[in-house]
Amino acid sequence: MTKVLVATEKPFAQAAVDQIADIFKEAGFECTFFEKYNGQDELIAAVAETEAMIIRSDKVTPEVLNAAPNLKIVVRAGAGYDNVNLETAAKNNVVVMNTPGQNSNAVAELALGMMVYQARGHFNGKSGTELCCKKLGIHAYGNVGKLVAKIAKGFGMEVFAFDPFVEKADIEADGVTVFNTVEELYSTCDYISLHIPANEHTVKSINYDLLASMKPDATLVNTARKEVIDEDDMLKILEEKPGFSFVSDIPPVQREIMEEKYPERCFFTPKKMGAQTAEANINAGKAAANQIINFINKGDITFKVN
Ligand code: 3PG
Numbered sequence: 001m002t003k004v005l006v007a008t009e010k011p012f013a014q015a016a017v018d019q020i021a022d023i024f025k026e027a028g029f030e031c032t033f034f035e036k037y038n039g040q041d042e043l044i045a046a047v048a049e050t051e052a053m054i055i056r057s058d059k060v061t062p063e064v065l066n067a068a069p070n071l072k073i074v075v076r077a078g079a080g081y082d083n084v085n086l087e088t089a090a091k092n093n094v095v096v097m098n099t100p101g102q103n104s105n106a107v108a109e110l111a112l113g114m115m116v117y118q119a120r121g122h123f124n125g126k127s128g129t130e131l132c133c134k135k136l137g138i139h140a141y142g143n144v145g146k147l148v149a150k151i152a153k154g155f156g157m158e159v160f161a162f163d164p165f166v167e168k169a170d171i172e173a174d175g176v177t178v179f180n181t182v183e184e185l186y187s188t189c190d191y192i193s194l195h196i197p198a199n200e201h202t203v204k205s206i207n208y209d210l211l212a213s214m215k216p217d218a219t220l221v222n223t224a225r226k227e228v229i230d231e232d233d234m235l236k237i238l239e240e241k242p243g244f245s246f247v248s249d250i251p252p253v254q255r256e257i258m259e260e261k262y263p264e265r266c267f268f269t270p271k272k273m274g275a276q277t278a279e280a281n282i283n284a285g286k287a288a289a290n291q292i293i294n295f296i297n298k299g300d301i302t303f304k305v306n
Contacts, residue, residue, distance in 0.1 A: 001030045002296050003070075005050040006285075007043055007058050010271065011035040012077075016281035020054070023289040027297075031289075040064070047071065052296065054288045055083070057272060062088040073295050075303075077284035078103050078275055079143065080225060082198045086306040095295060097303040099287040101143040103280035107249075108147035110274045111193050111223045112155065114247045114267070118219050122267060132156035137189030139182065141166045144223070145195040149176050160185055187213040191221060198225035208233035217243035223274045226250040238262050249274045 004024055017033060024031035034046050047068035054075050065088045074084060076098045089096050120128035136152045138145045141163035149159045159176045162185040168178045179185045186192060196202045206229045231254045237244055251268040258266045294300035
């Protein structure tokens with residue numbers, strides 16, 4: 001019996017847990033849920049006999065991988081796999097996969113929800129502003145960016161995008177205006193919604209120059225990764241632009257300073273909430289379970305990222 005560990009410090013919704021358990025039961029796999037654990041040491045101790053893992057933002061470090069001699073596959077139930085050490089995984093012959101698109105709608109809905117929350121002054125009872133007719137810039141037009149565009153159009157926003165990795169014609173087919181440079185996107189729009197991954201090219205890439213080029217009353221919405229923003233530069237911008245807002249689903253390291261100094265212009269969810277819906281958990285969790293079964297039983301490596 002293949003031993004699967006579902007290691008989720010931030011657990012899936014119960015409906016997703018039940019459906020994942022059923023899928024593995026039917027396939028004859030032994031599945032254990034390891035939820036709300038405390039720190040890496042507990043995770044390291046839990047993987048000793050594991051052959052397959054489902055994770056979310058859980059950190060699969062070299063220590064975790066080296067503590068799991070039987071491990072064959074790790075599936076990140078979600079999009080970003082910057083939390084898995086791909087180098088050690090490859091060295092240990094561990095296949096790493098993600099489940100692209102499965103939780104995108106939840107993240108896209110939250111991005112728009114955060115825009116409304118900021119535009120309405122955190123629901124403080126005073127007059128706010130509307131999203132209708134404002135310019136929205138989508139930075140990276142992947143699964144989430146595409147859905148953000150669709151929902152934003154429903155709000156009557158004018159939608160723009162920058163993504164050098166997606167065919168211009170494919171973005172334009174959605175009625176979205178494409179910019180050829182990131183600078184044009186940032187200097188034109190009232191809202192910027194970030195959907196870039198965290199990697200060696202993007203870490204701290206949202207820097208002073210880019211933020212300084214934004215409109216004085218612009219809002220930056222981050223439902224991607226905190227590492228892509230240069231936080232020192234962000235603090236300078238918040239200081240220099242008294243109308244600038246920053247809302248993020250990934251609390252920045254300097255969260256307390258930002259919240260204390262700019263309570264009306266900053267908002268951060270306490271814990272990453274983008275993919276925290278029953279639907280997203282079910283979609284991503286079931287996809288991950290099926291990918292593990294297909295890999296173990298048939299060698300299917302669709303969605304392998306390493
Ligand atoms: C993702 O990369 O899929 C999202 O950031 C969701 O992460 P989570 O599963 O930790 O909520």
